[in-house]
Amino acid sequence: MTEHEPPPETPTRRRRGRPTGARAGDSGTRERILAAARAVFAERGYDKTSIRAIAKTAEVDSALVHHYFGAKEQIFEAAIEVSFAPALGVPDVLAAGPDQVGERLARYFLSVWQNPVTRAPLLAVVRSAVTNETAAGVLRGFVLRRVLLKVAGELDLPDARLRAELAAAQMIGVVLMRYVLKVEPLASATEEEIVGYVAPTIQRYLTASE
Template sequence: MSDAGGATTRRRGRPPRTESAGTRDRILTTAREEFSERGYEKTSVRGIAKAAGVDPALVHHYFGTKEQVFAAAVEVAFAPALEAPGAIADGPLAGVGERLTRFILGVWENPATRTPLLAILRSAVNNETAAAVFRRLIADQVLHRVAAQLDPPDAELRVELAAAQLVGCAMLRYVVKVEPLASADAEQIVARLAPVVQGHLTGP
């Protein structure tokens, strides 16, 4: 438990950068696994600390409350999405619907990103606090940034209805697995959804 002891001693200072990054990352990876397996309600800071082999005080030191640990774990899972809005909104506005649709299908098709997304979705559906974290992250980091690239006064509502089309598709295809949608070719879905997303964002 040298990590925990060290952190306690240095509580008000910053741990040396290299140790800090390694331990912090390990806690975060463990937290993501714990939230994925158990869901928000059944996961505890104590359980995350135990699984990561550190003192619970160290988890609090780096992240704060359980809610803040969850927010940090979600943020990592969403890292590609958080970098993407710029790239998605940049480039010709006429292609934004297709870029956004391809991006969302891409993160769901990739098992490495699908697992944390499923965990977040499960936690958000089951727990009000987790839903609030998810809501803030999506609203602040993704929706507002895409909406800022658009013109109309109802830009945020438009972005959310576009997101609704993609979230619903992910739900039915990857979670509920309704056929023929679950087995449909991704390109066929892009062909159908890209114009719809485009219409929401830039249509009349």
């Protein structure tokens, strides 16, 4: 190198953890990450899902996933909220009054699970909760805050929260037996058959004064 030659440039290195590709604030980035998270959770379950796998599916840096959602537990909760969105209308079903509320609730709940579009992400959530305590805790907290407490608020009866939990347990039990374990003859029973047996029990939980 002569006296007048400039020194060679030193290659710049990207700071560790700096997001690549999509950036925070880009239109649709958060939704793309959430869609990727739902897909990966559905395919691998909670235990085998990693932030890195979600980032790879969404084609973003892992740091960007942390930026929007924090830890895996938080992004799982966000995925639950999207997956359970159809079920959040349960309090509206109760608000229509006590007459035949058991039948209305059973039909509404089954309609959500009968639809293949809404059933697939819900099954992924339930399977993760069955096999992982952290996932189960996130699901319990979400169902309590977003569904059961609202249902209890519509019941002008003693032990409203317990009644709401019993009604939820009845329907979740049906879901596990019918869609997850696929136990016969429940798995092949018609919606009308299931409603006929389940609705009176839910009605009693939510309306019986004694």
